[in-house]
Amino acid sequence: MSLLSIAHLTKHYTPTDLPALDDFSLDAEPGEIIALLGPSGSGKTTALRLIAGFEKPDAGVVVISGRRMADERVFVPPEERGVGMVFQEYALFPHLTVEENIAFGLRTLHPGPRAQRVHGMLETVGLTPFARRYPHELSGGQQQRVALARALAPRPAVLLLDEPFSNLDADLMVQMHQEVYTILRDLGTTALFVTHDQEEAFMIADRVGILNQGRLEQLGRPEEIYHRPATRFVARFVGKADFLPGRVTEEGITTEIGTLPNTPQFPGGAQVEVMVRPDHIELIPDPTGSAMILARQFRGPDNLVVVQLPSGATIHSYQPSALTLGPGDRGKVVARPAHVVAFLATKPWL
Amino acid sequence: MPTRPAGAAIPFTGRLTRRFPRDPWPLAAGAVALVVATPILIVLSSLATPTLDVWAHLWQTQLLELIWNTVALIVGVGAGVAVLGTGLAWLTTMYRFPGRAIFEWLLILPLAVPAYVIGFVFRGLFDYAGPVQTGLRRTVGPAIWFPDIASYGGVVLVMTLVLYPYVYLLARTAFLEQSEATLEAARALGASRTALFWRTALPLARPSIAAGLSLAVMEALADFGTVAIYGYNTLTVAIYRVWFGLFNREAATELASLLLLFTGAVYAAERAWRGRARFYQTERKARPPAPRPLTGWKAWTASGVAGVVVGGAFLLPVGQLVVWSVAALGGSDFDDRYPEFVLNTLAVGGITALLAVGAAVVVAYGLRLSRSRMVAACGRIATLGYALPGSVIAVGVLVPLAFLDRVCNAVLRTVWGAEVGLLVTGSMAGLVFAYLVRFLAISVQTVEASLVKVTPSMDMAGRSLGSSPGGVLRRIHLPLIRGGLCSAAILVFIDVIKEMPATLLLRPFGYETLAVRIWQLTSESFWEAAALPALTIVAAGMLPVLILARSSARARQGADGEQGMKGSRDQGRGDKVP
């Protein structure tokens, strides 16, 4: 039985405009960490708010731990759902100490067990010496840990995190990813977190859902999302993607840069667009090559090269760090995708 | 009937499942706002049947001049109060100079003195026949020139001195809440101290300054006592002229509606100036700015300016009152009912303060929680009373009260054959109601400003941690806005004990307050005798004002206290897991 079960959740903020969330469905297993990824306005925060109970859905069902939290007859208010939440800006209570913040949700415990739980959480997040401090006396990373401890103290069935790392600086973020992941795993908490950072989502989550304009376009393991995107949007959103026109023939899909196996099983003669990622493209220096380098961006561990094909289309390629080629140099382009991803062409190209 | 997943246990949760989460706030806020707005709406409704001949007469003679004078007053007082209040707030927040610690709270004291008292004292002191000019003529020579105090400049000066504390208080809080980090960032980008003020601190403090400004300007609009003393004809003066002189109360209320138009303009300007600033600040490490010490002539100039303002706005009028009171003590006015007057004044002030804070909480929350435009509009209308002269509001209140009494009497007569007489007209409830209509703006502004500290995500955090909405109010909101609630109560209390015209008209039979006493004596030119009750009002107001000043100073102390934590915080910023 899934811990969190969402079916066909829909929310309109204004009756006339597009829905903020449209037919959103998701099942989370106990202990699973799911990331909701998408650009701003895609409905990620709406989804969280609906699950937490801060909004009423226009349609759909939310079930947590087997209990119906929202459907067309029932609506359980947030304080009774047993859902923990960590906010982007932490929302710590400025008038309470760290200890008191963490203890806030533990009213139902007796003072003894409550103190124990608080102490335990403080140790888990490594903030024991800061118990008596006030939020404004802590750094960003410390505040975030308090927010996490506070939300986890009541042992919620589900933990929701709304862009929890976006306020941290880069190396702190990496460190926090590790820590949060470890804590969640240790406690076995099911977590759903929202982010616009693809790296973060891939790093922490067991499964990733991509939202676009209120619709869940794909939900799956990070590898699947990356290597087998279900839609163009997903393809572009997670990692770089270029699309080349191709035609299905007996040998496979013919493109400008070679013929690829027709694994998606398109019908013969169909016009398709093939997704190519920079890590699929090999560039062989060749002064007589048909492809020309337009730009080279040195990124430290590698180079990102922009290549122009004879047809005029541009694609990207990751090249070794020591590459000496530059704009104007010519080469031969070979495609070596691990897996062929293609979509039926939306407009006929010839 | 939707099917449940097989085998899923649904524990019975009884009352926990609700169909529609009822949200009482917007309804309650709307109700409060409507009740308070009724007298104002009644005043506005008089425009439906305009007394054309009065308007025609006004148009031919004075109307344009009145409007011009009123606009000039708003602009003059607004500018004066903005400059003085903001400047002094910046000075006492950002710099250290001799006497700063005392001036910080002394500068708030003028709130305790009624405007007409300061106005009157100044006029008496600086008038042709007054001691200053007489002295000058005697020492320097009879042809010495002295600016005429009974002029536009005089009125603006006096009202600026009376009203700057509103902006001073709010601007100070805003400056103190600004992060040193922000200011440091600006400095690093090359901003000089002045640029810092204009381009960083001032824009950030804009909402607070705008709020204080609108309060001050509305009080200036509603004032009658001071402008009358200085012979400055504004719309408010015209209202009284038409009412008392032409015996035309309907036309007077129509003029008052015109005054409300000005208030609308003030509101619109305030909103525009506030900009689309978000009302809640994201959490950040707020290290309040460290004051920079001034040296040499700059330091003494700062002390001098602060000293002149405190002296002029507070010490001078109070000193004059003391002198007069001592002179009049020998007279017969200090009778044995004096303690009763004092008690009455304090009682009605205290009760109104409590109710005003309660009503303000309801309205402020309604405004915060509801997306309905109706509620927002009601809330704004409810605060318009601050710009109407007390007499006009009193008249606006009389109408529904009289109606209520007639209805009650009619009902009780038919049901029980009893004649009850007046229940609400001329009752304490009626008077307090009029005060609420008049002063709700102050409490709503103050409570709203303190609600800003409570972010929506704090609400959500609280509820996700198992706290009911009531629990969120109790455990999160109340501790955070407590200071604001106290400030609101104090400000309303002070304004009620100073209020005169509505009190005169609506007070219960036999209920005399200090303000009524002052009116009686000044209406027959017994100035010296009026000094004692005026002084008592100031004394009664001083304690609450001092409390307000102390809490404002404590905000500074808290700030300084945090400086000591700087070291450990920097350690924390190293981001090592201890």
Next chain:
Amino acid sequence: MIRGSSHRKAAAILALWMTSATLLVPADAARDGGEVVVYSARIETLIKPMFDAFTRKTGTVVKYFTASEAELFERLKAEGPHTAADVLMTVDAGNLWVAEQAGLLQGFESPTIAKNIPAHLRAKDHAWVGLAVRARPIMYSTERVTPSELSTYEALGELKWRGRLCLRSSRKVYTQSLVATMITTLGGERTEAVVRGWMTNAPRIFDSDTKQLEGIAAGQCDVTIANTYYLARLKAKDPGFPVAVFWPNQNDRGVHINVSGAGVTRYAKHRESAIRLIEFLSSPEAQNLFADGNYEYPANPEVKPHGLIAAWGAFKADTVDVAAAGALQAEAVKLMDRAGYK
């Protein structure tokens, strides 16, 4: 935590109790017998002595409520038949007339009053009764002006007074009454010409008679028009005060006067006591208290005025119906607006 919240609860309950206790104090309904209620625009210090004397004489308690006239009218109108007021007392005859016109007063028979108060100082049916008279003559600086330079109110518009004239604001009812009576006698056009004449002399406008007189003493101006009792008060404090009274218009209509008076309200609950009170106030014994307390001239011709004002001599007073001022007050205000008299 628990301690704090019980404190708060106690405070809340206390506050609630106090609030409801005070708020539920109803309007003081007039109780029967032994009392009379006065709504007075005349301030407490100037009426309490007479009321105390009345109580001593008759045993009837006098309760009073003071406010300015327009406010008293509003309150009376709003209270309607349930009003507690038995007597309305004002400081200006015009206001009494307006009250009468608005149906706030009732007439009554009283030979006592008819005997005590001259006919031109009361309404025919005693709907209002004048009780004290104040005059509003020209006052001048004894140091810079000789009486021979003065003649009439109108003459203050002459060129020689340019820059030397102080006048009371047109907002005050004293000025409005003066102009109203002038309209009655001289007509609207001529009065407007007079007022415009005053204005061409660029008078300083004051919001207080006392300040006007002090201004003359200080040298700010030389002549003004003011109520007799203000000068009397100043003279009482300082007999050498350098301002004197000139009775204008002695060859035509006379000096402008006004009365302070009272009337019985339409819905008076204690009509008899009210009439007794007004009769008492018109009697010699109260007249002295009434008038002398404020240096006014008693309306009762039997009663001698206070020595200080008696020293200014007798004068011919304008016998125009003082209440007529009320009828023309609105017109007077508009006239002054047109003439630019602030």
